[in-house]
Amino acid sequence: MSQPSSRLLAATRTRISSSQHTRQCLRSFSQTCIRRDESDSTPSAYTPNRLLQSLSRQRTTQAPQSTGPPRPGAGPGPGSSVSALQRILAQDAVARARNQPTNDQLLQEAANKQEDxxxxxxxxxxxxxxxxxxxxxxxxxxxxxAIISMSTGNIGFKKSKRSSYDAAYQLTSYVIDKLHQGNWHNTITSMEVVLRGFGAGREAATKVLLGTEGRMLRNKIIMVSDSTRLKFGGTRSPKARRLG
Known part of the structure; x- marks a missing residue:
């Protein structure tokens, strides 16, 4: 091989080796920079995946470790509890991202609003x-x-029709239906029926409570009382109206 040819071959080998080394250095530098940027960047508090990982890590370190064997009929295994925990944490992460209350906050508000x-x-x-x-x-x-307070005029009866038997019957059925819709028939454990006055609605309401509409509340009644006002003495009554 002539001297120019050997010199050209040596130069070509040097160029190839230097280009390969430069490409390798550039590739390693780029990967290193990307990894450093990912590690240095502050994760957003509203990123569900990273928040889920961090919270699940905290819960895992705080959870007590059980060493004994699983008892028969003790419930689902650890896999289902972990999946349930992840689902709850994901819901909390989405709620925080949307500026909505989390599950713990909702439970706390419900406990605070519980009425005596x-x-x-x-x-x-x-x-x-x-x-x-x-x-x-x-x-x-x-x-x-009061849970609910209504009269026959609230359900559409006007003038003299408000005093009818049918109006009082429909009113009682409507009130009981509203109690069922509010799930009060499960909350009420005992109930006292208080009657007042001797109009047509007295008998109508009694029929509804004893009928099909009142089957969910009938067993809760422990007392029936009458609070009709009785006059003893007092001022003189107005003159009775006389027609004809």
Missing amino acids: WGPSTEPFHFHIYSHKHNAHITVTKPNRQ
Whole structure:
């Protein structure tokens, strides 16, 4: 081989080796930079995947370790509990991203809003006030706060039709249906029926409670009382109206 040819071959080998080394250095440098950027960058608090990983890591370190063998009938294994935990954490992450309350915050608010209904021995009250012009039904809690209070005019009856038997019947059915929709038939454990007045609605409401509509509340009734106002003395009554 001549001297120029050997010199050209040596130069070509040097160029190839230097280019390969440069490409390898560039590739390793780029990968190193990407890894360093990922490690240095601060993860967003609202990224579900990273937040899920960090929270699951914290829960795992805080959870007590059980060393004994699993008891028969003790429930699902650890895999299902981990999946349930991941689902709850993912829901909390999405709620934080949307500026919505998490599950723990909702439970805390529900506990704070729980109302004191007074002594447990006090029953709920189903008040039926019926007179010659109208009928009123009010359902109250043990602390005497009203759950629902309606009259026949609230369901569409006008003028003299408000005092009819049918109006009071439909009113009682409507009130009981509203209690069922609010799931009060499961909350009410004992109930007292309080009757007042001697209008047509008195008998109508009693028929509804004893009929099909009142089957969910009938077994909860522990007392039936009458609170009709009775006059003893007092001022002189107005002159009676006389026609003809």
